[in-house]
Amino acid sequence: MRTRLASAATIALVLLSGACGGRDSSGKANDSGATSAAFRVALLHPGPTSDNSWNWGAAQGLARIKDSLGAQTSAIQTKTPAEFEENFRQYGSQGYDLVIGHGFEYQDAAVRVAPEFPKTVYVTTSGNQVGANLAGIEFDFEEPSYLAGLIAGSLTKTGVVGTIGGTELPPVKRSFAAFAAGAKAARPNVQVLGSYIGNWDDVNAGKEQALAQIGRNADVIFQNADAAGLGVFQAAKERKNVLVVGSNADQNNVAPEVTIGSVVIDLPRAF
Template identity: 50%
Template sequence: MNRPSRFLSILASVVAVGCSGGDSEVDVALRAALLTSGPVSDAGWYAGAYDGLKLIESFLGAQVSHQQTRTPAEFDEAFLAYAADGYDLIFAHGFEYQDAAIRAGELFPNTTIIVSGGGRVAANVVPLIFRLEEGSYLAGMAAAGLSRTGIVGMVGGVAIPPAQGTFRAFEAGARAIDPEVRVLETFTGDWNDVAAAKEATVAQINRGADVIIHNVDAASFGVFQAVRESVAAGRTTWALGMNSDQNDVAPDVIVGSAVIRIPEAFVAVALAWQEGDVGGEAIYAGSNQQVVDFVINPALAHVVPLDLLERIDLSRTQIRSGELVVPRVAFVEGEVGVR
């Protein structure tokens, strides 16, 4: 357990220093690459990773490169090209890279591959798991506290374990505030289908839900649009953001967002790698390193009762200290209950 704790302390120092950089004395010429399977202009998951790569460049003076890949065959090719070119660290930003990462890892033992949300582990293939459920739990508390109907909704994309985990945590957070709360759940089967997400949200609102959280990518616009239309029709309805700080996306209806601070996590991983502390086991980044959090929208802070805010703050502290353990769905090789 030495490695994770070293990682945590490094991560905490990165978050404390922030993005200002400047006083970095590290002279090791690190070469870091990023692979994404979507455009880094998405203002979310991929954009966060690209910002992380840029932060590694400015903060650590690393040489960086990025490639957007589309097919599993391209994943292999990009890993091989970067590894053969002598890159030390490759961030593969999505579970979809895990099989290709294992193949490339065997061929190039001197290259370390970090797979965001991955499930397979090797000496030089390391899943980076964001404990988004810890932010989602706090969002669930906010949802139950805000709801007047006692019904809250969750609209998801593809029902993979990390997404399911955020919803189990959301449910648990909601029950912590209101044990009688009803929680509706819909998976549309698509991260980016705006129309399907909107339809699912409308259906949940019609069943009485008045606070809706999502776990989709570009489809979140559909969720927010449905909530806006419900508000326009005279119902008090709120939305909650997920993955990145979406409070600005629809500041009139989004009360808060469960966020992952990907850039800071990436820099911390790079630093830990330079210390020789990365390999052989998954890295978990959650709220005790402040990588994951729940952020209230300042524009709507007045609608959140003060005692609810205090309870959320208390739970955040308890999660950070380990006193409160948020439910999650395990999916990494070697984890309890996972083959």
């Protein structure tokens, strides 16, 4: 299953993007590229790219751009709104051409900082705010989430399915609502459990949330929690007859014995 990009956002990225980058989980920017005349692009991402999900997809997208265009790039992992704004401003002051905030949570900081640096274009994934030098990319994540719900509702043997998210971001909440609608379309009397971990990188907390839902008879769980979501796969592997739906990237290889599919965003192509 693959989501579709909003057309306006796609055009903005095609015209503006030209580079990629790595990341340094220590909080230091990881720069790459060659000449000072190169197109310069920076990425702010909220979690480790080892999540095989949201952040991994962004890293793959940046690598794809770098390989195809060649550019000076920089990437940094940022976790708090203060860090979002600080790094947006830092890259703007350094004259970067394009700065990407990877996630809805970056939108408010981008709105505040973009007017200060009119020569830098700011883009937020899952964002919907636009300005003279500000754009967002929206993904139709709800549509494949609904299909995943149809599958979950058809496969559950206990009549209980679950959703586990990182934090209550609007795009995540919408996708979970679509999943629940799909599950109920397949099985009207299905019970849909829902919970949020409170962060995106605590694998143990993700596992605990999954075990709690399994304890309430959930036998199919849709996770959208980045690195923390890896704990959901761990819980399903430890318990029998529990299935998982992955998110953002093809996560079938994370735990193929319990994974029935993934709700995928083609982030490399989006970037």
